[in-house]
Structure formats: C-alpha cells, structure tokens
Amino acid sequence: MEAGRAAPATSRITVEINGTMYEREVEARRLLIHLIRDDLDLTGSHVGCDTGNCGACSVIFDGTLVKSCMLLAVQADGASIETVEGLADGELSPLQQAFSDHHALQCGYCTPGMLMSATALLRDNPSPSDEEIAKAIQGNICRCTGYWNIVKAIKVASGQEVGT
Amino acid sequence: MSETTVAPEQTEVEEATRETWSGQNVPRKEDKRLVQGEGVFFDDVKRHNMGYVHFVRSPYAHAKIRSVDVSAALDQPGVYGTLTGDEVATLTDPFFQISSPPGAHLKDYCLAVGKVRFVGEPVAAVVAETREGARDASELIEVDYEPLPAINDARLALDDEAPVLHDEAGTNLTWEGVFEWGDLDAAFAGADRVVKISELHFDRFNSTPLECNGSLVEYNRGTGQWTIITNNQFPGFAAIMMGPAMRVGLDKLRFVTQDIGGGFGNKITTHPQLVACCLLARKLNRAVQWTEWRTDFHLSMSHGNERWFLDTEVAVKSDGTLLGFRTTALDDAGAWLRYEPLGGVIWAQVTPGMYRWRNIRLDFRQVVTNKAPVSPNRGYSRMQHLWFTERVIDIVASELELDPVEVRKRNYIKADEMPYETPNGCIYDSGDYAKMLDVALDLIGYDGLESRRAGAEQRGKLLGLGIGSTLDSGTNNFGQSRLINPDLQFSGNNEVATVKLDLFGEIVVTLGTTPQGQSHETTAAQVVADILGCSVDDVNVRAGHDSYWNSHAGFSGTYASQFAVTGLGAVKGATEMLAGQMRKLASVVLACSPEDIELAEGQARIKGNPEAALPFMALGAIINANNAGLPEDLDVTLNCRYVYRPPFEVPDIERKYGNLTLTYAAQVHAALVEIDPETGVYEVVDYAAVDDCGKRINPQVVEGQVMGATAQALGAATHETFPYDEDGNLLTPNFYDYHVPHALDMPPLKTGYIESASPFTSLGTKGMGEGGGAGIHAVCAALQDALRPRGRPIVHDSFNPYERVWEMLREPDASRARVSVESR
Numbered sequence: 011m012e013a014g015r016a017a018p019a020t021s022r023i024t025v026e027i028n029g030t031m032y033e034r035e036v037e038a039r040r041l042l043i044h045l046i047r048d049d050l051d052l053t054g055s056h057v058g059c060d061t062g063n064c065g066a067c068s069v070i071f072d073g074t075l076v077k078s079c080m081l082l083a084v085q086a087d088g089a090s091i092e093t094v095e096g097l098a099d100g101e102l103s104p105l106q107q108a109f110s111d112h113h114a115l116q117c118g119y120c121t122p123g124m125l126m127s128a129t130a131l132l133r134d135n136p137s138p139s140d141e142e143i144a145k146a147i148q149g150n151i152c153r154c155t156g157y158w159n160i161v162k163a164i165k166v167a168s169g170q171e172v173g174t
Numbered sequence: 175m176s177e178t179t180v181a182p183e184q185t186e187v188e189e190a191t192r193e194t195w196s197g198q199n200v201p202r203k204e205d206k207r208l209v210q211g212e213g214v215f216f217d218d219v220k221r222h223n224m225g226y227v228h229f230v231r232s233p234y235a236h237a238k239i240r241s242v243d244v245s246a247a248l249d250q251p252g253v254y255g256t257l258t259g260d261e262v263a264t265l266t267d268p269f270f271q272i273s274s275p276p277g278a279h280l281k282d283y284c285l286a287v288g289k290v291r292f293v294g295e296p297v298a299a300v301v302a303e304t305r306e307g308a309r310d311a312s313e314l315i316e317v318d319y320e321p322l323p324a325i326n327d328a329r330l331a332l333d334d335e336a337p338v339l340h341d342e343a344g345t346n347l348t349w350e351g352v353f354e355w356g357d358l359d360a361a362f363a364g365a366d367r368v369v370k371i372s373e374l375h376f377d378r379f380n381s382t383p384l385e386c387n388g389s390l391v392e393y394n395r396g397t398g399q400w401t402i403i404t405n406n407q408f409p410g411f412a413a414i415m416m417g418p419a420m421r422v423g424l425d426k427l428r429f430v431t432q433d434i435g436g437g438f439g440n441k442i443t444t445h446p447q448l449v450a451c452c453l454l455a456r457k458l459n460r461a462v463q464w465t466e467w468r469t470d471f472h473l474s475m476s477h478g479n480e481r482w483f484l485d486t487e488v489a490v491k492s493d494g495t496l497l498g499f500r501t502t503a504l505d506d507a508g509a510w511l512r513y514e515p516l517g518g519v520i521w522a523q524v525t526p527g528m529y530r531w532r533n534i535r536l537d538f539r540q541v542v543t544n545k546a547p548v549s550p551n552r553g554y555s556r557m558q559h560l561w562f563t564e565r566v567i568d569i570v571a572s573e574l575e576l577d578p579v580e581v582r583k584r585n586y587i588k589a590d591e592m593p594y595e596t597p598n599g600c601i602y603d604s605g606d607y608a609k610m611l612d613v614a615l616d617l618i619g620y621d622g623l624e625s626r627r628a629g630a631e632q633r634g635k636l637l638g639l640g641i642g643s644t645l646d647s648g649t650n651n652f653g654q655s656r657l658i659n660p661d662l663q664f665s666g667n668n669e670v671a672t673v674k675l676d677l678f679g680e681i682v683v684t685l686g687t688t689p690q691g692q693s694h695e696t697t698a699a700q701v702v703a704d705i706l707g708c709s710v711d712d713v714n715v716r717a718g719h720d721s722y723w724n725s726h727a728g729f730s731g732t733y734a735s736q737f738a739v740t741g742l743g744a745v746k747g748a749t750e751m752l753a754g755q756m757r758k759l760a761s762v763v764l765a766c767s768p769e770d771i772e773l774a775e776g777q778a779r780i781k782g783n784p785e786a787a788l789p790f791m792a793l794g795a796i797i798n799a800n801n802a803g804l805p806e807d808l809d810v811t812l813n814c815r816y817v818y819r820p821p822f823e824v825p826d827i828e829r830k831y832g833n834l835t836l837t838y839a840a841q842v843h844a845a846l847v848e849i850d851p852e853t854g855v856y857e858v859v860d861y862a863a864v865d866d867c868g869k870r871i872n873p874q875v876v877e878g879q880v881m882g883a884t885a886q887a888l889g890a891a892t893h894e895t896f897p898y899d900e901d902g903n904l905l906t907p908n909f910y911d912y913h914v915p916h917a918l919d920m921p922p923l924k925t926g927y928i929e930s931a932s933p934f935t936s937l938g939t940k941g942m943g944e945g946g947g948a949g950i951h952a953v954c955a956a957l958q959d960a961l962r963p964r965g966r967p968i969v970h971d972s973f974n975p976y977e978r979v980w981e982m983l984r985e986p987d988a989s990r991a992r993v994s995v996e997s998r
Contacts (some may be wrong), residue, residue, distance in 0.1 A: 020305075039306060049306075053218035054211015056435070057466040058384040063757065063909035066384060094211035095328060110205035113874045116691030116882065117210030119385045119435030125209065146918035152435050153384050154691045155878060156885030157917040 023087035027052065028096030036083040043067040045083035046093065054094040054122045058151065062070045065150030068123035069093045077149070092121035097129065105129060105167040114163035116154035128164045130155035137168055195700040195710050196937070199874040203715060204433075205694040213433035214717075216405050220389050221461035225254045225301035228308035228463075230315045231473065232297055233803040235324035235544035235902020236337060237706060239288055239317060242298055246314040252303035253311045255458045257450055259287040259297065265453055266419045269445065272314070273515050274659040277348030277540075280340050282510050288782040290319070291339050291509035292544050294473025295900050299450050301462055304722055324544035324902040328506035331541040334962060339509060339542045348507065349515035349540045349658065353522060353830050355597035356533030357942075358489075361498035365489035368996040369570050376558045377893040377921065377973035378480035378506070380551045381886050382914060383690070385435020386466035387444045387475060393455040398422070400452045403430045405856040406444050407437040407688045408731035409719060411513075420452060427452075430788035432718035437690035438886070439550030440476035443512040472907045477896050478551035479517045480506040481558045489533070490570055494581040500564060503540035503559075505540040510547040515540050517548070519657045520555035523647035523834040524946075525598045527563035528607045529585040532597050544902045550733065552886060552906070553646075557947035560644045561972050564951035566639075569968060573995050578955065579615070581736030582643060583608050593933065599831040600647075602838045603868075603940070604930040607643060610842040610864045614641070617862035617924040618844040626846070636849040638917070638960025639858075640949030641842065642887075648866070648941020649836035651822040663856030666822045667836075668727040669740035673702060673748040674813035675756065677798040679776075679791030681706060683748075684723050686730035687741050692943060693875045694737060696953055699746045700871055705749040706756075707774035708902060716869070727817055736940030738871065739837055740818050743936050747816030753811040759797065760788050762808060822933070837932050839867040839938035843884065843948035847956040852963065854980030858921035859886065868932040869941035877925055882947025884923065886976050891953035895973050961986070968993050 018037045027050065034049055045048050046052045046069070055078060058064035068080040070092040075091070080089075097103045105128050108114070115121040124147060131138055131146035138146065143164045152160060165172050207213050244256040268281040281287070286297045299313050302308035309347030323337045330336055331346040338346055362368060389404035406412050409429035417424045434441065447464060454462045466475070482504040489497040503521070507514045518538045525534055544857040553560075567585075571578040587594045589606035596602065619626070623639055630637035653665030672684040683702055687694055699713035706713075719726065729740075757771040760778035764771070764786050772781045779787035796804070797812045825832025863884050870876045893913040897905045906912035950972050957979060958969040965986030971978060982989055 015791055037304075037306065044305065047218075048220075051220075051818075052211075054213075056215070056385065056388070057465075058435075059909045061468065061908045061910050064384060064468075076465065093211075097209050102206070106209040110201055113199075113202070115594045116207065116693070116878055117383075117385070117436045118213050118433060118691065119215065119383075121208055122211045123515050127241055144920075145834070147917045151384060151916065153382060153886070153914065154882045155882040156915070156923070157920050158923055159832070159878065160879055161917065 021084050023084055025086045026033060028092045038082070038084055040083040041079050041085050042081040042083050043078040045086070046078060052093055052095055056119055056122060058119065063128065063151065066120050066123040068126040068150060070126055070130055074125055094125055097125060105132070105164065108163040108167040110161040112159050112166060113170065114155060114159040120150060120152040124152065124160060131164070132168055137170055195703045196871045198872070200700055200710055200872055201898060202693050203699060204693060208433070215385060215433045215435055216388050216390060216403050217465050219403050221390065221392060224390065224461040224463050225303065226305045226308045227299055227301050227454060227462050227464035227819055228312045229296040229470065230298040230300065230312045230317065232286065232293055233293040234290055234319050234321050235293050235326070236322040237290050237319040238296065239286060239290060240320055240324065241318045243316040244298060244993060247300050247311040248315065250311045250314060252307040254301045254303065254460060256315065257285065257299040257454050257457065259285045261281065262453065263287045266417050266449060267421065269415050269419050271511060272655065272659060272662070273349050273511055274661070276343040276345055276517055277511050279342040281342055284446040292546055294470065294546060295509065296450070299454060301454055301458055306500065326543055326545060326898045326900065326902050328480065328504050328541050328543055331543055336894045339544065346541045347539060348511060348542050349518055351518055351538050351657065353538065355537040356498060358498055358500055358533050358535050361489045361533035365497055365998055366492040367574060367998065369488040369490060369573055370720055370825055371486040371569060371968065372693050372992045374483040374486065374562060376481040376561055376566055377971060378477050378896040379439055379890045380476055381438030382912065383436030383438055383440055386468055386471045387447065388465040389448055389451050390461060390463045391451040391455045393452070395459065400424045400455065401428045401430060402448055404448065405431060405434040405441055406448065407434060407441040407690060408725065408733050409688065409721060410728050410730045411442060412445045412448060416449055419449055429719065429721045430690045431941065434690040437732065438552040439554050442733060443476060443549040454698055467906045468909065469907045471803065472906055472912060474546050476549035476551065477508060477546045479548045479555055479558055483562050486566065488566055488570055490574065491548060493941060494571065494574060494576045494584050496529055496531050496585045498531055500535040501539040502539060503915060506536065506543050506545065508545040508547040509542055512547045513549045515658050516655060517555035519654045521559035522598055522830070524556045524560055524645045525600065525602060526596050527560055528587060528643050528645060528840065529563065530587055534597055535711070547903070552883065553944045553947045555649065556645065556647060560742060560946050561951050564642055565954060568955045569993060572958065572962070572966065573993060578641060579611070582611060582641065599833060600835070601826070601833045603932045603934050603985060605838065605840045605866055605892045605928060607834045607840060607842065610840060610866055610928060611641065611643065613926045613928065614842045614844040614862045614864045617926055618846060618860055630848055636851055636960040636963065638847050638956040638958070640845045640952040640954065640956025642948035642955065643842045644946025644948040644951065646735050646839040646841065646942050646944045647835040648944050649739045649820050649837060650734050650736070650827070651834050651913045652729065653822060653824040653832065654834045656827050657825060660827050666819060667729050667740060667818050668817050669730055669744045670725050670727045670815065670817050671723045671741070671744035671748045672813065672815040673745065673752045675752060675790060675794045677794050679789060679794045681708065681713045683713060683745065684725040685715065685741060686719065686726035687737055688719045688732045690732060692732060692737060693872065694741060697871045697875060701742050701745050702749045705746065705753050708776045712776060725815065735839065735944050737941065738867070738939035739935045739941050740820065741820035742871065742939060744816050746936050747818055748814045751814035751816055752812060753816065755812055756793055759793055759810045760803060763788060763796065836934055837868065839866070839940040839942040841865050841946055841948045843952040845949070845952035845956045847953060847960055849957070849960050849979060851983055854976045854983055856957065856976065856979055862924045862926065863920045864927060865942065866928045866930050867937035868930055868940040870929060871937070871939060879943040880925055880945065881923065883917055884949050885920065887945065887947050887949025888953065890973065891950045892975060966990065
C-alpha cells in the first residue's frame with residue numbers, strides 16, 4: 011500500500027439545476043449525487059446504496075432519467091438537470107399530489123427518485139399501463155409500500171381510471 | 175394491482191361517523207415536505223468544518239488483532255484524526271449486557287478490542303475533510319491480524335472442536351431457557367398421533383431500510399453534552415447503552431431525529447457506532463458525520479434472527495385437534511448480543527400462535543457465531559416462532575391428510591373465548607380469527623380453487639394455496655426481560671406527549687416517538703382534533719424527536735407495534751388534560767361552571783348558548799400574555815404533558831408466566847402460487863391480506879403498513895437472504911446480490927379487514943405494522959400444497975428460492991425424511 015497520496019485533481023464545471031446555474035470546482039472522482047447533495051445543498055435526492063441499484067438518487071439529466079450516483083460530477087459540465095426540488099411550481103405537481111392522495115409514500119426516502127422516474131415516464135408515455143409503470147420504476151427500490159400504491163398514484167396522475 | 179375489500183360485517187366496533195377525524199383517511203401531514211424533497215434526514219444536516227467518519231472493517235470472520243497502525247493515515251492531507259480499539263478500551267467501559275451469564279460476560283465495545291469476530295466488524299475509524307478522503311485514509315490504516323478458525327453454522331457452534339468466540343463466556347451457548355407450560359406427558363399420552371419433525375430452519379435476512387444508519391455528532395465542550403442528530407429509532411435504548419459505556423449521565427446525550435428513511439427495527443442497535451462518533455467529536459473538537467455505506471449495513475448491522483427448530487414433536491388427535499408440542503429452538507445471534515437475548519423471550523408473546531394449544535415446551539438455546547450481530551427486524555422473534563407454528567399446522571395437516579383450512583378452524587382460538595389467556599399467561603385481547611380466514615378465502619376465490627388447480631395443470635403448472643395466520647403482538651411489557659435475566663429492573667412501558675395551546679391559539683403537539691414512515695404526525699392530529707373540536711389542519715405536530723424537549727420517557731421510540739396504543743394513548747391523555755384546562759379557563763372568563771363549557775369549531779363556548787364563546791386564540795392569549803387578574807388558585811398552564819403507562823404486572827419469573835404485551839393484532843394472509851415443475855420457478859399469482867388491529871384511526875395508513883409488511887415477507891420468502899461462505903464472508907453485501915422486491919415482482923393484492931376493538935386500550939386501537947411475517951408462512955404453505963402431487967415434499971425452510979423448489983421436485987423424499995408420524 012502506498013504511504014501517501016497526491017492531492018486529487020479538480021476541474022471547474024458549470025451545471026444548471028432546476029433553472030439555476032451553479033459553478034463549482036470538483037474533484038475528478040466526485041459523484042454527481044455528492045455534488046448535488048453536499049456541495050449544492052439540494053438534499054432532496056438521496057443515496058440508498060453503493061451500487062446503482064436503488065434509484066433514490068434518480069434525476070433527469072438533459073431530458074434523460076439517470077441515477078446520479080452512476081455519473082461523475084465532471085460529466086455534468088454544461089448539463090441541465092432536474093431534481094425533485096424543481097417539480098412543484100408554487101403548488102404540488104399532479105404526480106406529487108397523487109402520491110400523497112394515494113399513500114404512495116411512507117418514510118419518503120425513495121420518493122424523490124421515484125417521482126423523477128415517474129415524471130420521465132409520463133413525459134414519454136402519457137397513458138401508461140400498470141405493467142409499463144412497474145417497468146418504469148423497476149430501477150427504484152421502495153421498502154415501505156410494496157409499490158401497489160405507487161403504481162396507483164402514477165396511474166391517477168396520468169389521468170387514467172384506477173380500481174378502488 | 176391492488177384492491178381493498180371491506181369485510182361484509184364488522185365485529186364489535188360501529189362504523190366511524192363522519193363527525194370524527196378518527197377513522198378517516200385524513201391526508202398525511204408528512205407528505206407535503208417529503209414529496210418536495212424537503213424532508214430532513216440526518217445526512218441532510220451539515221455543520222461548519224465537519225469531518226466525515228469512515229470505519230475500517232475486518233476482512234476476517236475471526237482473528238486476533240496483533241496491531242493497528244494509523245500513522246500513514248494521519249500523515250494524509252485532509253485527515254483530522256483516528257480512533258482505535260486500544261483508545262476505546264481506555265475511554266469507555268463495555269456495553270451493558272442484557273443477558274444473564276454466560277452471555278453477561280461478553281465484553282462489547284464500539285470498536286473491536288483484541289479480536290475481530292465477523293467480517294465487517296469495525297476495527298478503527300478515521301475522520302477526514304471529505305467522504306472520499308476518509309475512505310482513502312482508511313485504506314492506509316494497517317491492521318495486523320492472526321486469523322482464527324470461524325464458525326458459521328449454529329448447529330456446529332457447540333461442538334467440542336468449535337472455536338469459542340468469547341473467551342470471557344467460555345462457551346458459544348450464551349443464553350438458554352426452558353419454557354414449559356401445561357402437562358406435556360398427559361398431552362402426548364392422550365394423542366392419537368405424534369408428528370415428529372427433525373429440523374426446520376428460519377433463514378437470516380432483514381428489512382434493509384433504504385436509508386442506511388448514520389449520525390451527525392457535535393460535542394459542546396462547555397456543557398459536556400453531545401448532540402446526536404441521527405436516525406436511531408429507539409433513543410431510550412441507545413441512551414441506556416451509551417451513557418454508562420461513556421461514563422456520562424444521560425443528560426449529556428441529546429438525541430435528535432426528524433425524518434428517518436425506514437427502520438423496521440434495524441435501526442435500534444446503532445449505539446456502538448454512535449459512541450465511536452461521540453468519542454471522535456470530543457477528541458477532534460469537531461462535528462463528525464457518519465453515513466453508513468450500503469455494503470457496511472449489509473455486512474454488519476441488524477440481521478434478523480436465524481433460528482433452527484430441532485426435534486419437534488406434536489401431539490394431535492386423529493381429527494386434527496392439537497394437544498401440544500415440544501421443540502428446541504436454536505437461535506443464531508451472530509457475533510454480539512446487541513439486543514439479544516431478548517429474542518429468547520419475545521417469541522413467547524405469541525407462544526401458541528392463534529391456536530388453542532395448552533401444552534407446550536420450548537427449549538430456547540441461543541449461540542454466537544462469526545456472523546453479523548442480529549437485532550430486531552420487523553416481526554422480531556415472533557415471526558420466527560409463528561413461522562414454526564404455521565409450518566407445524568401445515569405439516570400435521572399434510573401428514574394426517576386433513577384440510578389445512580379445517581385444521582386451522584378447528585384449532586383457532588374462538589371469538590367468544592376472548593379475552594383469551596394463553597398457556598403462558600398472555601391475554602389475547604380480542605379477535606375473530608375464523609372470520610378473518612373466511613374473508614381471506616373469499617378474497618382469493620377459494621370456492622373456485624379446484625377448477626383453478628385443474629386449469630393450471632392443463633398448462634403444465636402446479637397451483638397451490640397457502641395460509642399464513644399470525645399475530646402482531648404490540649406494546650411490550652418490558653418485565654419480560656426478567657425471564658431472560660432476573661436481575662434486570664425493567665418492567666412495563668411508557669410513552670410521552672405534550673400538547674399545548676400557544677399565544678395565538680396554535681395547538682402544538684410534541685411526541686416522544688421516532689417515526690420512520692408510520693404517519694404519527696397525521697394520526698396524532700386526528701386524535702387531538704376530535705378531543706378539542708377543531709380541524710386537523712389546526713393541529714401542529716412537531717416532526718421528530720428531540721430529547722431536549724423533555725417529551726420522552728425511558729421507552730420512547732418507534733418500534734414493536736405500539737404507537738396506536740402508547741403514542742396515541744399519550745396524545746389522548748395530554749389532550750384531555752388540555753381540554754379540561756381550556757374549559758376551566760373559559761368558565762372563569764364566562765362566569766359559569768367548567769361542565770357548561772364545550773369545545774367545538776375552534777371555540778370554547780357555553781353549551782346551548784353559542785354566542786358566549788371564546789376562540790382558542792383568546793384562551794391562548796389570556797394564559798400566555800394577558801393573565802393579570804386571574805384567580806390565584808387557577809391551575810391552568812395550557813401546556814400539558816402526559817405519560818401513558820399501560821396496565822402491566824411484572825411476570826412470574828419462575829413460571830415464565832404473565833401478559834407480555836397489551837394488544838394482539840391479527841393477520842390472515844392467503845397466497846396462490848403457481849410452480850413450473852420443469853424448473854422450480856414459481857410465481858405468486860394471487861394474494862389476499864386480512865388485518866385486524868382493532869379501531870383504525872386512519873385506515874389508509876393501516877393498509878399501507880399491511881402492504882409494506884406483505885411486500886417484505888414476500889421478499890424474504892423467495893429472494894432475500896444473508897448467506898455466508900465457509901470462511902465467514904457474506905455473499906449478499908449489496909443490492910446487486912441481495913435482491914429486494916421491485917415493482918414487477920409484486921403479485922396482485924387484495925386487502926380486507928375486520929375491526930375488533932381492544933378492550934384494554936384507551937382508543938380501542940392495537941399496535942400494528944410488523945405483520946408477523948404472514949407472507950412467508952403463506953408462501954411456504956402454498957408451495958407445499960402445490961408440490962403435494964409430486965411426492966409430498968415438506969417445506970422445511972422459510973426461504974425458498976427457485977433452486978430449493980427444484981430440489982424438492984427432484985428429491986421429495988429428502989425433505990420427507992425430516993418427518994415421521996407415530997400412531998398411538
């Protein structure tokens with residue numbers, strides 16, 4: 011094992027998040043989620059695993075749903091990112107409201123990532139079936155709800171009928 | 175994907191009227207912040223110049239620590255400091271042990287001292303300017319180990335050649351207790367058949383809350399107090415463990431929580447890491463932040479109790495009437511007793527399950543092994559035992575060629591026997607188990623079962639039905655700890671709430687609990703609004719727990735299915751005190767008797783004379799800011815604290831007898847599985863969950879708990895496991911290898927309920943939320959039913975991945991060798 015290590019290399023990046031421009035000096039190895047949470051204090055996006063499985067850190071990156079723990083902060087240079095903090099515009103978005111109405115969250119830890127996945131889904135497919143919804147949130151782990159109410163809430167938010 | 179069905183008729187409790195907030199699906203107060211990413215979880219909190227903690231962990235399952243060298247790490251730029259086992263052994267005392275000897279002799283510190291006993295055990299800690307820097311530095315800490323042989327199978331832990339983990343204990347058998355009630359000899363003498371089952375195994379897994387453990391710890395040098403912003407779900411227990419170990423009074427430990435990302439019992443035993451953080455914060459004079467990595471959580475935290483049931487014998491009549499059983503429960507605690515051996519008595523809350531067994535003997539033996547320490551996990555210890563009783567029912571039914579539905583109905587405790595005293599003195603408060611089973615069978619389409627079975631067969635599939643009937647015993651009598659260790663001085667239970675009317679008429683509620691998604695802010699507001707005659711929107715329930723608020727007691731926290739009884743009991747008590755004071759104050763102002771005052775529509779007013787009314791704001795203002803001239807003896811503060819204390823006696827230690835919990839919520843689940851006999855792959859194709867938790871304050875919240883417990887049980891039944899290799903390495907240390915259910919894994923779900931009000935609680939409620947693992951039991955039973963035409967294999971493990979089903983298909987006799995029936 012080496013006795014000491016050189017100071018890590020850094021780069022200056024510019025990133026737009028929820029319409030606000032940020033400029034920061036970041037280490038090359040800094041994960042995007044840590045830039046978002048630790049450096050920019052946007053703590054709505056969460057970390058639930060080390061391996062890209064849980065989806066709690068999901069954000070929309072230049073229009074594409076990504077797990078922000080699977081990207082380096084330097085890769086976000088010049089990007090436009092949407093996080094959970096940008097969903098409500100004065101009042102809750104229909105998705106956020108449906109999550110509350112249908113008890114689609116308990117502890118709320120997975121919820122920001124789940125909402126971003128659902129937001130990306132509904133932009134792509136405004137009237138998804140239950141199966142399509144389940145597929146779209148397959149990358150998001152929830153340990154509290156069993157997903158039934160999440161699927162229901164997304165369906166309601168899409169304006170479709172659901173069973174009682 | 176899911177639908178709710180209300181039971182056709184309800185028992186005992188009348189339908190909640192629209193005039194009360196209780197009983198309605200009031201929208202959750204917590205949601206507005208959580209759906210906007212505005213919750214505050216511990217890792218969201220920052221302090222100026224805080225350092226990040228990373229633990230150096232053992233790569234060995236069992237080894238002596240020859241030396242720990244932190245010098246290279248300390249030379250690293252950005253490293254603030256380190257902590258080692260040698261320092262810990264000087265600065266702290268070992269944690270208090272719950273166990274009687276020999277478990278009592280364990281010397282457990284916050285970092286390994288002298289020896290490591292499982293892969294992932296913290297050996298040293300390092301603090302640095304960044305998360306990445308701390309992790310880098312941890313790799314520069316040189317630990318010299320001398321590996322020792324390890325043990326990873328509880329059944330081998332007592333062999334002569336087995337390595338002993340704790341020299342101080344001198345044995346791996348750290349706790350043993352024999353529980354016997356009734357007359358076993360008479361039961362077996364009177365039996366027509368004795369069913370013998372050589373070995374059953376309840377597997378190791380846990381609920382893996384999505385947020386891992388952690389804390390932000392600050393030390394105030396001036397007052398000597400630590401502020402611990404954390405997600406520990408039982409701060410009262412953490413304080414009892416930490417204070418004596420750190421040689422400080424409990425007032426020096428301030429616990430703060432707000433939002434917690436799931437707990438499920440797994441966040442009770444973080445006291446070792448919290449002590450390490452406290453020592454580092456003091457040593458470095460700096461706030462320190464520890465966020466556990468997912469891999470670290472899997473390696474080292476709160477595995478559920480793995481349990482073997484050995485040499486079981488069941489006395490039964492030919493008609494399926496159950497007379498009694500005897501068994502040995504061999505429990506694998508892992509390397510340390512962090513909450514254990516409480517699991518050695520917690521199971522006894524539900525000794526006979528839902529059945530009228532009167533003669534029971536269970537020899538509980540707990541051993542330590544070179545695996546992660548176990549801690550409470552949703553359904554803690556009762557789940558293991560209920561899985562056992564449910565397995566026994568289905569094995570007996572199968573061997574006697576009886577219908578499992580009929581065997582259950584024949585042996586269930588009956589509604590007219592409630593309250594029912596179990597052989598060990600627990601008082602099941604209320605319930606109608608047979609009716610719940612009927613509702614579940616109706617939901618799953620039991621009448622059409624045989625045609626569905628035939629239909630599946632035509633498609634080359636095997637279809638089976640399984641039932642899981644369980645109890646979610648709630649509100650612990652901590653006196654049961656004395657059955658583990660007679661020297662302990664714990665008994666009863668408590669929880670605290672304060673309710674006040676503030677200057678501008680704000681109603682402010684403070685709870686002692688630490689919710690992790692259980693909606694306490696909402697349900698507490700419902701109870702308060704009903705008593706004060708106001709809207710839930712007018713009730714402000716503070717988020718989270720802070721021991722500075724003086725709104726907690728020794729057992730405060732959120733664990734063990736109790737909020738609806740203890741927490742809401744405290745809320746009700748405090749609100750009734752406040753209501754009484756408001757009426758008294760209004761009566762002074764309006765010159766009438768307090769009995770003439772009613773609280774309604776946000777006012778205190780004279781009954782029958784709504785003109786004579788004081789808005790809450792006026793009452794708040796008078797007491798808080800305009801109180802000159804009030805009578806001297808007016809005992810009104812409008813700030814009321816109430817400690818709810820359930821009615822318990824200390825159990826009889828000799829007979830191991832007494833009521834161990836106050837309420838016994840019930841679940842009956844039914845599962846239909848379809849197996850592909852070519853591969854062993856199976857699918858849950860239909861599922862029904864029926865719950866009875868007495869009066870439901872918020873039905874949607876209750877149903878959410880039922881759904882969550884069901885999903886966790888289904889995960890544990892098929893996918894979730896913590897297996898170890900022979901060197902003691904955990905094979906599922908992250909979410910790649912440890913597969914939790916995803917959205918596509920969920921079967922269609924139907925939920926139903928009945929309401930049997932508890933006669934023992936102030937609101938008729940029962941604690942609920944753990945669910946007793948009913949889904950595990952139901953899937954096991956359904957697999958056994960489906961496999962029956964293929965040589966009648968016996969499902970003998972709680973965990974049944976596809977390969978195990980494949981094994982049972984290929985070699986049914988291998989599992990059948992575990993069972994024999996003796997006719998008398």
